[in-house]
Amino acid sequence: MIRILQQDNRYTKIIFAVIIGFAVVTMVITLVPGIFDNATTGDSTVFATVREPGILGRVSESTPIKAAEVNQLASRQLQQQHLPDFLLPYMSQRAGQILVQRAILKHEADRMNLQVSDEDLRRELQTGPFSQYLFPNGTYIGDDAYMNFVQNAFQTTRGDFESQVKSDMELNRLQALITGGVSVSDNAVRQAYMVDGTKVKFDYAVISSDDLRKTINPSDAELQGFFKTNATRYAAAIPETRKIEYVAFDASNLPGGKPQISDADVQAYYNAHQDQYQVKDQVKVRHILIAVPAGSDAKTDAAAKAKAADILKQIKGGGDFADLAKKNSDDPGSKDQGGELGWLDRGKTVPEFDKAAFTLPTGQTSDLIKTQFGYHILQVEDKKTAHLRPVAEVKPEIVPVLEQQRVGAAEQTFASTLASDAKKNGLDKAAAAKGLHAVTTDYVGKDGVIPGLADASGLLTQAFTVVKGADPASVSTGDGFAVFQVQDVKAAHAPDFADYKSHILEDYREQQLPGLLSAQLNKLDDRAKVLNDLKKAAAEMNVPLKSSDLVGKDGQVPDLGAMSGPGSVAFSLAKGAISGPINVGRAGVVLSVTDKQEPTAEDMAKNFNATREKLLGEQREEIFRVYIGDLTQKYEKGGAVRYSKKPAAPGASPFGN
Incomplete structure (x- = not known):
């Protein structure tokens, strides 16, 4: 409700994009692999240190990359890209790479005397992307408002904010120096826009993997042969299961009943936690x-x-x-x-x-x-x-806390006693002596369900870490405790063919599918070329034929996907031409161009400068990427990058990029 008074999300997002560090450099940095190959240091609070390479670097000041900074950046990237939390270790390596290479670039910029003066900073704040917030209508908002702005937007001090802006400016200067000589010819601009500005319309025949899958119907003999050939694959297809005996109880089963809370107990807790009841x-x-x-x-x-x-x-x-x-x-x-x-x-x-x-x-x-x-x-x-809330007022808040503490402690004590008795006399007798009943499960998997328990995950996790017949152990079940013992174990094993036939069939189809798709796609392409008619070839093979809209390179076509991908071949074909086989993963496509509209001279003139800037940007990015790669190698070979703990290489992306 009061969010608007606390934070301006719109300008925070705009400024955050700037402050994270000159976007082009950061993007280029993330694409340069292999920086994690040097010696390590022992400080766990420091992710890495960077200094100048060579003999002089050994006595020069080094730049520490704090582990906290790496984790903070990794968390932000995870949130921005809407990725699951389990990818945080991978993102931490990427974040570390960004910050280490940024430090390398800063050292190099300092060596070239590209430092930013206070006057340069003042000019940037007055005319750059922050000017609309710090100098609205050309008027300075004042020191107090400035500090308030920095605190609200970045949760940092004015000094740290200005230091970050200076660093960004310095690295931008380095990038401009390295890539300042880049140029592209007018002819290259015209050729690029001719590709980008062309639109095509086409018919396309689609061979679906889902349709082909249905045609793969092997005999039992073929499936059995596949099963035997892939015996190693199926050796542990049926996961391990365990039979578990357990006794569960909650507070209602405690000897003497649920612990009672006295006024003296409440007063003692209140005295020890008065800071919690201070009202501002x-x-x-x-x-x-x-x-x-x-x-x-x-x-x-x-x-x-x-x-x-x-x-x-x-x-x-x-x-x-x-x-x-x-x-x-x-x-x-x-x-x-x-x-x-x-x-x-x-x-x-x-x-x-x-x-x-x-x-x-x-x-x-x-x-x-x-x-x-x-x-x-x-x-x-x-x-x-501001005042201290009286004990009478907060008693209803304290009693549940104390009850939970007392009940939890009593349950743990009771569970320990029950486990000790079960070790001597067995679970059945120990349970009966306490008025409880022991239950034995069927064989259950590690991710299975145990009826009657509010939360069986802890019991199952623990049960799958002990050997058969190990001493009874206790574990929380969400609404109480359980004491359990593993009675039997069925190791992971290969399935019987008959019981697992449906799974084997799906695996067989999945293995055969790529080859079948490729063969059918080549057959369709060959037949279309022979007939010089994609429509007839598709009809002969009973393959559906579809038509696209008039699309450019930034368009999307059903079954084919982005036209900047495999379908981009359409832009290189003449009207009436038939493409070769196009494999888009779960489908195969052959297309025939039915219309082609190339940009006019007027379109070319209108978009000439924008196209030139786009090409210049791509060229600068590539040159700067090579520069960073060479510079990183130089610092590595010079022993100028040291890590507190040698990280895993960041190239092993779970997304394959």
Whole structure:
């Protein structure tokens, strides 16, 4: 509800893209492999250190890459790319690579005297991407607002922020120096745009893997032969299972019943945890926001101020605050609640808003308050002065905590006693002596389910780490404990052919499919070329024929995918020409161009400069990538990169890139 007062997501995202470090350099860095091959150091808080190579580097100052920085960057990349958490170790290697190579580039830029002065920094902040926030309409926002901006946007200090901007500027200078001589000819620009600007329409015949799969129907003899040939593959196809005997119980089974909590227990806990019951100064407010977008001109600001002033006049004239908030407020998180923000702690909103909220008496309405978001009108509904909540008030919160602690301890003690008795007398007798009942499962897998247990995962995990007949052990089950013992183990083994036939058939089909797809695709292509008619060839082979729209290289076509991929061959064909076989993975395609529209001279002229810039960017990126690769090799051979712990090579991406 008060998010708009705490953080501006839009400008944070824009600035974050800049501050992470000049995008082209970072992208190039991630594509240069093989930097993790040097000696290691022993400091676990430092991921790596980088210094200049050679003899002089041994006495020069080194740059530490903190492990915390690597982990922080890896986590951000994981979130931005919406990847699962288990890929964090891989992302950490990539993040480490980025930061190490960035440090290498910084050393090289310093060696070339490309350092950025304070005056250079001032000019960049006043005219670069941050100017709209720090110098709106050309006017400096002031030191306090500057520091507030840096803290809110980056959770860092002004000094660290400026140091980061300087570093980015320096590395940009290095990139510009290395790639400044890149050029592309006019002819290359025209050829590139001729490809990029061409559009094609085509018929295409699609051989589907799913359709072919249905035609693969081997005999039992062929399947048995496949099964025998791949005996190693199926040697452990049936996973290990175990028969487990267990006794489960919860708090209701504890000797003497559920532990009771006395007032003395509550008082003792309260005395030891009073910091948890300290109430800070709080204020309950509602507000109306008339937004002024960042970078707005004076006219826009004046219009917003006038609108806010008119609303304030209505409120002071007896107008209903909540109704006016619903009709006028630009805060989407509170307007539908009549501007209600609820209870706010001191210091949780922007300074101007915070000061007014905690200064105004209860029941009063403020004058117009200007913040970085626009103009606010706020009304104080109630206040709480900092105080310690009395024990009588917090007792309902303390009792469940103590009950959980006491019950957990009692259950663990009971479980240990039960396990000890079971070791001497067996689970059946130990359970019966406590009024409980032992249960024996069927053979169950490691990821199986045990009926009657709220959470059997811990029991199964532990049961699959001990040997058959090991001493009884206890484990939490979510709503209590269980004591268990492994009665028998069936090792992983090969299945019987008859029982596993359906799986073997699917494996057989999967193995045969690529060859069959290739053969059918070549047959279709050959027949289309002989007949000089894709439509007739497709009809003969009973293959569906489809037609595309008029598409460019940035288009998508069903079954074929992005036209920048395998289907791009269509742009190199003349009208009426038939392509060769196009394998797109789970399907095969042969296409015939039915229409082709090349860019006109007017289109060429209109897009000439943009195409040139695109080619220049690609050339610069490639040159800088080679430069970083050579520079990295130089630092490696010079022993200038050292790691606290030698990481795994980052090239082994689970996505194959």
